[in-house]
Amino acid sequence: MAIIGFVGLGNMGNPMMRNLLKAGHRVKAFDVSMAAVEAARQSGAEGAATAADAARDVDAVVTMLPAGHHVRAVYTAENGLIAAARPGTLMIDCSTIDVESARAVSAAATAAGLEMVDAPVSGGVGGAAAGTLTFMVGGADAAFERAQAILQAMGKAVIHAGPAGNGQAAKICNNMILGVTMIATCEAFSLAAKLGLDAQKLFDISSKSSGQNWSMTSYCPVPGPVPTSPANRDYQAGFTAAMMLKDLKLAQQAAAASGAATPLGASAEALYAMFCNGGDADRDFSGIFKLLNGKA
Ligand code: NAD
Numbered sequence: 001m002a003i004i005g006f007v008g009l010g011n012m013g014n015p016m017m018r019n020l021l022k023a024g025h026r027v028k029a030f031d032v033s034m035a036a037v038e039a040a041r042q043s044g045a046e047g048a049a050t051a052a053d054a055a056r057d058v059d060a061v062v063t064m065l066p067a068g069h070h071v072r073a074v075y076t077a078e079n080g081l082i083a084a085a086r087p088g089t090l091m092i093d094c095s096t097i098d099v100e101s102a103r104a105v106s107a108a109a110t111a112a113g114l115e116m117v118d119a120p121v122s123g124g125v126g127g128a129a130a131g132t133l134t135f136m137v138g139g140a141d142a143a144f145e146r147a148q149a150i151l152q153a154m155g156k157a158v159i160h161a162g163p164a165g166n167g168q169a170a171k172i173c174n175n176m177i178l179g180v181t182m183i184a185t186c187e188a189f190s191l192a193a194k195l196g197l198d199a200q201k202l203f204d205i206s207s208k209s210s211g212q213n214w215s216m217t218s219y220c221p222v223p224g225p226v227p228t229s230p231a232n233r234d235y236q237a238g239f240t241a242a243m244m245l246k247d248l249k250l251a252q253q254a255a256a257a258s259g260a261a262t263p264l265g266a267s268a269e270a271l272y273a274m275f276c277n278g279g280d281a282d283r284d285f286s287g288i289f290k291l292l293n294g295k296a
Contacts, residue, residue, distance in 0.1 A: 001023075001024040001025050001026065001027070002025050002058075002060055002150065003025070003026045003027075003028070003057070003226070004020055004025050004026070004027050004028070004058055004059065004060050004061070004062060004150065005028045005029075005030070005054035005055045005058045005060070005061040005081075006020065006027050006028070006030070006040070006045070006061070006062050006063075006064075007025075007030045007054050007055075007056065007061065007062070007063045007064075007065070007074060007081070008031060008053050008062060008063050008064035008066075008070075008074075009018065009028075009029055009030075009031040009033070009036040009040050010031070010035065010036065010059065010064065010066075011034075011092075011128075012038060012064050012121070012124075012125060012128045012157065013031070013064035014036065014040065014043075015043060015125070015129040016064060016094070016128050016133070016154045017040060017043070017062075018043050018060070018071065019131045019151060019153050019154045020043045020062070020130075020150070020154065021043060021044045021045060022131075023153035024263075025150070025153065025238070026046070026048075026086075027040070027044075028045065028046045028048045028054045028058060029041070029045040029046065029048060029051065029089045030045060030047075030048040030049075030050065030051050030053065030054040030196055031056065032266060034249065035142045035271070037257040038195075043188075045090040049229045050079065051074050051079075051080060051084075052079050052080065052081065052084035053081065053084075054081075055081040055084040055085040056084050056085070056086075056090060057086065058085070058129065058148055058256040059089065059090065059131050060089065060090040060091070060092060060131035060146070060147075061081055061085060061089060061090070061092065062092045062093075062094060062150070063075075063081070063091075063093045063094065064094045064095055065093075065097075066095070067095070067097060067246075068098045068100075069101075070095070070100075070206070071093055071095055071097050071101055071102075072101050072104065072105060072110060073110065073182065075091070075105045075109065075266065076095075076108050076254070077133075077264050078094070082108055082109050082112050082114060083112075084159070085114055087112075087113035087114065088113065088114070088115070089115070090114070090115045090117075090146045090150075090208050091109050091115065091116040091117075091143045091212060092116075092117055092119050092120050092121060092150065092151070093113055093117070093119065093145050094106065094119050094121055094135070095120065096121075096171055096172075096246070096247060096250070097118075097120075097168060097250070098118050098168065098250050098253055099165045099168045099169050099172070099250075099254050099257075100140065100165075100167075100257065100281055101164040102118040102164065102165045102167070102168045103164050106118065106138075106164035107164070107166065107182070112251045113197070113275065114214075115137030115140070115142065115143040115146065116139060116143060116164065117137050117138060117143045117144060117147045117164075117167065118135065118137070118138045118139065118164060118166075118167040118168050119135045119138075119147060119151060119158075119166060119167050119193070120135045120136055120167050120168055120170075121133040121134060121135055121155065121171075122134040122136070122159060122171070122174065123138075123155070124238070124239050125193070127155070128154070129170075129221060130155070131154055131155065132156040133154055133155035133156070133157075133255065134155060134156065134157040134158075134159070135151045135154075135155050135157065135158045135159065135167070136159055136161050136162050136166075136168075136170040136171050137151070137159060137160050137161060137165060137166075137167045138161050138162060138165050138167035138169070138170075139160075139163065139167075140163065140164075140217035143162075145172040153167050158222040164263075166207070166227040167252075168209060168255070170252045171247070172247055172251040172254055173251070175247035175248070175251065176247070176248060176251040176265045176268070177247055178214070178215065178244070178247035178263065179244050179247070179248050179265070179268040179272065179285070180264045180265060180267075180268045181213045181214065181216075182219075182221065182244075182285060182286060183217045183267075183268055183271055183292065184213075184215075184216040184294055185213065185221055186221045186256065186286075186288055186289040186292045186293070187214040188202065188206070188211065189202060189221065189222045189289065189293075190289070190292050190293045190294075191207040198208075199222045199224055199225065199227055200224055202218065203224075203225035203226075204219060205249055207225075211270075215286070219271075219286055221284075221286040221288070221289040223288075228287065230284035230286055230287070231286055231287075231289065234286030235283045235284040235286060235289075235290070236283070237282060237284040237285075238283060238285070238286070239273055239282035239283065239284060239285050240282055240283065241275050241276050241280055241282070241283055241284070241288065242276055242281040242282065242286065243283055243285070244272050244273075244285035245269065245272040245273060245276050245281075246263060248268050249269060249274055250270040251265050251269075252265060252266055252269050271288065271291070272285070272288065274291065275287070275288045275291045278291070
C-alpha cells in the first residue's frame with residue numbers, strides 16, 4: 001500500500017480521500033480550510049500543515065482543486081508540491097482545469113524528475129462517495145500505469161486518453177456534448193408541450209428513436225419519465241449549473257486557442273451563463289428547462 005499526499009479536501013476531495021484510506025493507503029491530507037483537514041484526520045488521515053508537507057516523503061500526491069490557477073500555484077510555487085516531492089513521486093491532478101495549465105504543470109513536474117498525470121473525473125459527489133468515478137487520464141504510459149492502481153480505489157473506470165492534458169481535453173469535450181444535448185432535449189420537451197404532445201409520449205418515442213441521448217434517458221429534464229432525475233425534486237443538484245458553465249467556458253477557451261469551430265458549445269455557454277446569472281447557479285443543470293420553457 002502507498003503513502004499518498006492529498007491536497008484539496010472539498011466536496012469531491014474528501015470522499016475520494018476516504019476511499020484511498022478504505023483501500024488501505026496511508027494519507028497525508030492538506031487543505032487551506034483547517035476544518036477540512038480536521039475532518040480528514042477524523043476519517044483516519046494524517047493532517048499536513050502545508051501542501052509541501054503533504055508532498056514530502058510520499059509515493060504519490062493527489063490534488064482536487066477548484067481551477068487552473070489554484071493548480072498552477074499549488075504545484076509550481078517556491079514552496080509548492082513540485083519543490084517538495086522527492087524525485088520519482090507520482091503527481092495526480094484530478095481537478096477539472098484548462099488544458100494549457102494541465103500541460104504546463106505536467107511539463108514542470110516532469111522537468112523536476114517527477115511523473116504526472118491529469119485525471120479529471122466524471123460522476124460527481126455521489127460517484128466520489130461510492131468510489132464509482134470515471135477517470136480520464138492524460139500522461140505518459142508509465143505514469144498512467146502507476147496511477148491506475150491508485151485511481152481504481154476511487155473509481156470504476158480509468159481510461160488513458162493520451163499524453164499530458166488529454167484527460168482534460170476528454171472531460172471538456174464530453175461535457176460540451178452533455179451541455180448541448182441537455183439544451184436540445186429541453187427545447188424538444190418545451191416544443192412538444194406547446195404542440196400538445198405529452199412529455200411521457202415524447203419520451204417513449206424519442207428514447208427509442210434517433211433523438212435518444214443520455215440527457216433524455218438517464219437525466220430527463222422534465223418531471224415524470226425518469227423518476228431518479230433532478231426534475232422530480234425541483235432541480236436540486238446533482239450537477240450544478242455553475243459546474244456546467246465552468247466546463248463550457250473551459251471548452252470555449254480551448255476551442256478559441258485551437259481554432260476549433262464549436263458554435264453550439266458557444267450557444268450552450270451563453271445560455272448557461274444566462275441561467276446562472278438569473279440566480280440558478282446552484283440548481284441542477286437540467287433546470288435550464290425552466291429558462292427554455294419560459295418559467296425560470
Ligand atoms: P470544492 O470547492 O468543494 O473543493 C475544493 C477544495 O480545494 C476546497 O476544500 C478548498 O478549500 C481547497 N483549496 C482551494 N485552494 C487550495 C489551496 N491553495 N491549497 C489547498 N486546498 C485548496 O470543489 P469540488 O466540488 O470538490 O470540486 C473540485 C474539482 O472537481 C473542481 O475542479 C471541479 O470542477 C471538479 N469536479 C467537481 C464535481 C462536482 O460535482 N462537485 C464533478 C466533477 C468534477
